[in-house]
Amino acid sequence: MDPVIVVGAGPVGLALALSLAAQHVPSVVLDEGDGTVEPRTARTVVLRPDTAALVARLGCVSARDEGAHWSGWRSMRRKQVVTELTLGDEGEFPGDGFPDSGYLSPLHVPQHTLTRGLYDAAVAHPLVQLVSKARVDTIEQDGKGVTVHTRDPGHLYWRGSYLVGCDGARSTIRKLCGIRFAGRTAVERHAVAALHTELPWPDMAVMHRQPPWRGGGPEVTARPLPGDVWRLDWLLPPRGDLVTPDALITRIRDTLAGWCGETPPYELIDTGVYTLHHRLAQRWREGRSFLAGDAAHLLGALGTQGVDEGLRDVENLAWKLAHALHHDASDTLLDSYEQERRTAVAARLRAADQALPILRGGRGLRAVLPGAARSHDGMLADGHLGGGALGALPVYRHSPLAAPPHGDADAVVATEPGAPVEDVRVTAPDGTAVRLRDRLGQAHLLVVLVAPGTGVWDRRHWMTAGVMPRLATAVTALPVPAELLVAEGYPGATAHTVLLVRPDGHLVAAFDGVRPAELYAAADAARGGEPEEPDAQEAKDPQEDVSVVAVPGDRTADIN
Template sequence: MVGATYALAHELYPYARVPDQDAPALRHHPVIIIGGGPIGVATGLDLAQKGTPALILDDHDGVGQGSRAICFAKRTLEIADRLGAGAPMREKGVVWNTGRVFHGDGEVFNFNLLPEDGHRNPAFINLQQPYFEKFLVDALRRAEAEGRPIEIRGRNVVTGITQDADKVTLSIETPDGPYQATADYVIACDGARSPTREAMGLTFDGRVFEDNFLIADVKMTAPFPTERWFWFEPPLSAAPQSALLHKQPDDVWRIDFQLGWDIDRKAELAEDRIRQRIDEFLPEGTEYELVWTSIYTFQCRRMERFRHQRVIFAGDSAHQVSPFGARGANSGIQDADNLAWKLDLVLKGHAPDSLLDSYHEERAHGADENILNSTRATDFLTPKSEISKIFRNAVLTLAKDHPFARPMVNSGRLSVPCSYAGLSLTGEDALPGGPARTAPGAPCCDAPLEAGFLLDHLPGQFTLLALGCAAPEVSHPLQVKLLTIADPTPALRERYLGDAPSALYLIRPDQHVVARWNNASPDQIIHAINAATGQP
């Protein structure tokens, strides 16, 4: 509702009147993005970097309070680097690679999510979502200053949406009254309660789990290391079924308690009740300040289709998963990464409109993978029968001394980038002995070069990577970058060559591998480019 109060952590785009509101005819935009959260801003930035104008409409003036998402994965940071926001995120964020699992008062095992060197980014950083969003908007402002075609409008609330064969028309409410605008395509990044989805009468189907979790962000100086600590059945009198501890910037710590289903939410959110839980959880005498508290319920849902003609859904508006595993915001950023290059090529006439159908194909595949992992995590956290609990606890007991049992322990499988292997845009794998982790469909694995890192040289366009060989000359209407590395570093050899002496890789603008060969003709490469852009 226009004029409603909203607690801001950062006021980044205050309302200002724009020419669209006074124009005698409706102003037209190639892309309008509904929602100025991380997914909307990332999508707009990616489009603008490619030269496609993007207008972002947000119903508020900036970033809201509350830490919300805090765990941002390596792949998300790699995408943020390409968008110009990765460095401040790493500088502000709390870096961690190690996780520990406890049962009762004893440690079961620990794990390292990034056991090898040679990556610019860590496995994860912890960073409060308001900071993450701010750094993306800072990058947007720099892009504006450089003349990139991007704009964000605060307190512009979309109140109506219609579409026909060649455009989408939006009705928009502002403090100065309503106006309308049209777009070739609209991207709805307006959250799990998406007003766009509701206005279009679209379903959001899935499963709501009978469980509740209390989030408590506390500011304190504590001796805990910067690791992810997870407890099954922590030894507390209030008997939560699980608990989680994470460090955030500014000496703020995230504590999660699993409360169960049949609870009095108002009573559990009372400050004295929250402090009772925290006081028992932390070392005796620890002083702390409550910063933010909330209760959430596990939900795993998604739309049947993410594309509806000229309206496309991304992030939580398209799919929702439980917070354990850090799959929500990280998955949404991968949506933006997947969609922007396809929409750019379609709008420039370099690819057919049908290429946008592959956005749903690939990102629905990613959503289903996340929902499966979230569902399994929830079932492991909350056994539904006594025999299930006996099995779960037996796995935890075995995992203490037997590594084979550790993969069966599920405290929230942590977010990993999605591979599109076997889907329609993926090309051939003709590199005998090539490493599995860089096979067609997989996201590129970073590696150090003599100067910098590999992903620095994959800037958002199709790239032909030649390792230890010469690439053939390829003539194609799309601009294809040639990157030749005559003497690959040991890390490059391990991650891209394996047993092969040399290799050619075709890489998409979102840094996913299209195809790879030990050698290839120009026709093979052209065929792979056409297939990856939905061409005949």
Template sequence: MKPVLVLGAGPVGQTAALLLARWGLPVLMLDAREKRDMVGSKAICQQRDVLDVWETVGAGAEIARRGVTWTTARTFHGDRELFSFAFTDRGRSPFPPFVNISQCETERILDEKIAGNPLIEVRWATAVSTITQDDEGVTVNGTIDGSYAVACPGARGDLIRDQLGVSFDGESFDDHFLICDIRTDLPGWQRERRFYFDPEWNPGRQVLIHPCPDDTFRIDWQVPPTFDIAKEDLDGRIRLVIGDRPYELLWQSVYRFHSRIADRMRVGRVLLAGDAAHLVSPFGARGLNSGVLDAENAAWKIAFVAHGWAPESLLASYHDERHAAAAENLAVTGATMRFLVPPTERDARRRREILAKAAVDPSARSQVDSGRLAEPFWYVDSPLTTPDPHRPFPGRPARGDVPVPAPGILVPDCPIGTSRLRAKARNGIMVLVGDDAEMPVLHNEKVESHRMSDPELREALGAEPGEIWLLRPDAHVAAVVRSAHEVEPALNRMLNKPEVKQ
């Protein structure tokens, strides 16, 4: 069997490679760099459901253990706290809402898993110059053959997008952001994210502070387009935040943020993932977290097609689902950036009014946008999802909350027998049958049926008597039906099988 080519060895590529191998597919991972760059915090904030994906390849618990757990997000205006919120778990996940850990450490842990997997080969110093494909597979650089490809070279994926004829439209923001990793002692700050609007130590702009392992903190300052780090008094800037205490500067960088999306995320046998397909500002930690969910979506669909468990048409749904997810992330982060960097004086005045009102009026606090934190995309409008009129999607929930389980929603995790619901769901396709419902007969080797005999499982789902729940291989709910004969049509829809004309 030809290997699946993974183009790019960052965390999205690493995730794709490990998940494809988990499905029994050989993988060849290519990266243009001579070796891994182990410098700087980069993407630090890993969301609970992403840790859960990594746990399917044996890495989630280790990443959580080595990281710093935080459960509270605080937002300030000047030196006054406006509000804080914690995070909802409708089930009983083994993971915290968020873990902060440097991208370098995440990559190190994933590399350890890759090194121990005989199905994965990694080639460094292999830049992609050409991509061609036909009905039999994908060829890179004229000589490297694969069955399919997941392209995740990161933000600098211009050549690959050009080869595929993919555009990457969007905007770039004028303001820059200075990032410093420091090691110091900040009592009381080790377990919470802090966001400051207009603090006296960065007037007119914002500062974001995240705790990291080993007594380190990451500080992000919004700075003007004219900012020159070579002329900056970094020590003075840092001391305005932490005071007169010893610290060690570990890393510094300046970023300009972009908001861009590929017009196509699937071109034949090549699927685009991560920053190569979408760029968003980091407020809300939606970049890497979304990229990992791209990788999971791509991996199970490629595997089901490659093994003959689903038709080739299933791959078309990768663009449908993950492009919609990227568009949602751009909308959310774009609104945040417009609140952080008002494009007009009218917008700036409105922001000042909202921040002033939020200090005394709790009803105004929902309008304060310091970044809606990462969450899975809800595939309620996916062509793979069978709608349930009894469970209409109520729309985006409040910050920190999650939707009630329904078709298109990621199922809450909870114990099921000696395992966990999401772990069992991610082994294939799961059918959960109410005790008073008829057990369906299905002819697909990747389908497992279970009775919903555990009251804790029924409570987590909000399952009603007589219901049958169909779960996808990425643990999202594909359908909730009320008779056994409705399951097979929902399964065919979940696999994007063409309708059979009677």
């Protein structure tokens, strides 16, 4: 099996290589850097529970050990507290439980910690080859694979089955594929400082709009990290004067004094000024080449998280590439990556573009969104904490992999088809009790039987009782590999409900009882249908004639 060539060794590229390795697919990661990761505490990422779980599954223990889960969220305006929410740990709210706020605590971690943890896991994995100082300048595609040429440090050719560009906003792969990267520039601009100090709200994230002190600006947020370290962000005018070191120190002192009554002792660790753009690649697939992460999309305004979306790209694409390499795949399966993920990110960008005039322009809420009842603070909380159009988990309602309706056979549960499943406790056929999310990303579908009471039975009894033998036979007959799991319960499900779940955790279908024919049809839809015959595939492949593209001469040119 030829490896998948991954270009870019940031969090998204490394996570993709590890996700492929977990599904027994080798990869080569080509990166222009030298393998070192510069510590920048002021550059952090916020991972929602689904992406934090992905990172943990991939073996990045440093993110968990050096990251912080927030206990709550406080929103302030001028001198008043507008909202104060308790954030729940997902482990405390299994299945259908949520804290009263409706939000689960995200994981806040320095990006260099995340990158280093993923890098160490990749170095230790035998199916991942890391190549540093490798600058790509040519791609050649044919019906059977991709050849990549790197000119630094030496002229080398790399042969792979597929190519994925995870090489950031100025992606060489995107340019080589001739893909436009349209969007908006400088939608938000922030001054950032990481410092060691004590604030009145330990472990709680704070958003303060229109703070009353001089020079506070329109908005400042404080997000905790372990060890009394905080990241502070000040919203700046999109285009304004440079933020000098003296001006930033003044902002820090005034903000700390405004929150604490007087400026407490603090140690400044790191600073920065970040400009956020909104851009979306016109296409995410060109033959055997794909884009993921910042190479495919840029977002980050109003609390939305680009790394979060990049990791969702990884989870969506990895199992589809693994299926293509292990079992062959139809174009429907591979095309569905772009159709699902680009649609989801485009919806996120549209929501942010609609909200920006409301939240940053001072216009009335109903002037732009008639009938909307959400407050400004609620909309911002959605972006920062993961809710609503700005932050909720993606639902692939119109996916080409959607299962056909089956009338009376279909069951209604709390999760709609195409949405991520709840992370309930399940039991594997070997008797192991785990979380459902722990079984994701292993290149096979999951079939979950809801069977209340099995938890108190000996496995030897319930594996051969009731509907289990018939369901086990139906799972064995599916057109793709699947793992059979049993759950005590699932939100909205009755006894003997059967769930079919994709390797990335999205629900394909739910059935009322054991329905072998309907289960087979849903599994066939989830794999994109029957793979095409190799001869027919080669006859219609638009890349049959080798295409060669040279890198643009100016690598520092504006994003195209």
